[in-house]
Amino acid sequence: MSIIFNHVYHSYDADTQLKTDALSDISFKIEDGEFVGLIGHTGSGKSTLVQHMNGLMKPTEGEVYFDGKDISDKDYPIKELRSNVGLVFQYPEHQLFEATVFEDVCFGPLNQGLEKKEAELRAFTALRQVGLEETTYYQSPFDLSGGQKRRAAIAGVLAMRPKVLVLDEPTAGLDPKGRDEILSLVKKLHDEEKITIVLVSHSMDDVANYVDRILVMNKSRLVYDGTPKEVFKHAEELEQMGLAIPQVTYAMHALKKAGFDVPTDVTTIDEAVDRIIKCIS
């Protein structure tokens, strides 16, 4: 399993005055089992990019390959692609519709053509995976809190057993606790279920702690692609794009300036603690 973008372009309203280039010359490859963060300022094209991963959008130019096959081919089984690449949208309100959370989570598996029994079994497993309390299973999805809705929406996609899970800003509008919970849930899915994860966000702090690789978008282009350490070396450029490097990295820079002998390419709090202790002892 791999996802390859080969010189992908996408423009909205191509033949009018309102033409916007949302993607320009995007190329990268995501391998099986990776945990990738996709970062960019608002309007940089992140949502457009991820919708190419499951064929909801097609490139205006260039190709997207899943498992070596071009998804723009006429006879490409697009339904199969949508089962393999699960996409959770920015707002859970856009997908919740059934009378109960449980029925809503069954929607995906039933669309895959599974028996009712099997679909329900998957729904249960998915709901348990995302850690929703059992009392909420039979509540209306509209009565849930923001964080719970998000979990229900993730469960709705997980129940389809995708090989790749793409989450578009899963932490938007959540408080810090809700944010950490969702992110550790995603981390758990990656580590335990071996699902490939693409996490979209515009907060560096969000992703730095979790991902192995960061893709940075700026004005429809892919500008950086590397490990958090590599990417955060470009602190100044990132700031010009309206992105901040993680707070701990700032802290380390400040310590260094104050005369402490600490490395400045630290991106997570745990690592920072280690280094600081090492430095002062």
Add this chain to the structure above:
Amino acid sequence: MIRDITLGQYYQADSVIHRLDPRTKITGTFFFIVTLFLAKNVWGYVIAAAFLVMSIKLCKVPFKYMVRGMKAIVILMLMTVVFNLFMTKGEVIFSFWKLSISKEGLENAVKMAIRLTFLILGSSIMTLTTTPNSLTDGLEKLLGPLKKVKVPVHEIAMMMSIALRFIPILIEETDKIMKAQMARGADFDSGNLVKRAKALVPLLVPLIISAFRRAGDLAMAMEARCYRGDSGRTRMKPLKYEKRDYIAYIVIILTLVLCIVFGRNAWWMA
């Protein structure tokens, strides 16, 4: 996909027509429609066409864009044409099976097709060049006298402008919800009628809920800014006629008069 519906949506450009007072455009469109229905012979249509071509040229909206918005009405037009073609009685010029086409039917069909196309193009110039807000402002001002007989003109205009404002938002929302459900394997365009109707539930429920939420939020935001209807309300930008508006009125009335003079008596095409 669904975002391609452009009928009635404002198109940003800098043109004379864009800068006209909305009242001029509303009245102009109304007169244009009257002109169309007064046209009885070829000259009437030629005059109307000349007026239309001039407006299209002046308004700087790409013609392609205008036509794309008309696609939604093609069915309605085809139906009108077909009915006129086959249902008008008269001198038969062509027939097969139980259907026959008469000379009058053919004429009527052609006239109807031209009229409808002109009518839609004409009114879409108005909506394409006027923001919903100034459109309803103009309407409110034009209908102002009705306030004397207790017609809630301001409230009606406000409701219209809100409704118009929400159309693009709801279209965008529909697009997003459709995608979110398609990502879960929903299929909106295959299967028989019952299956398709059922497939709409996952689309309509979130859409309606979000529309209600938005309506509630908007009402709250308006109240928070002390909106209380028409009483004592003044405008930041009062509508004012300029020189260009008077010129536009002259051109419009000229078209109407020309059409009445040359287009009414049927001396070339009955």
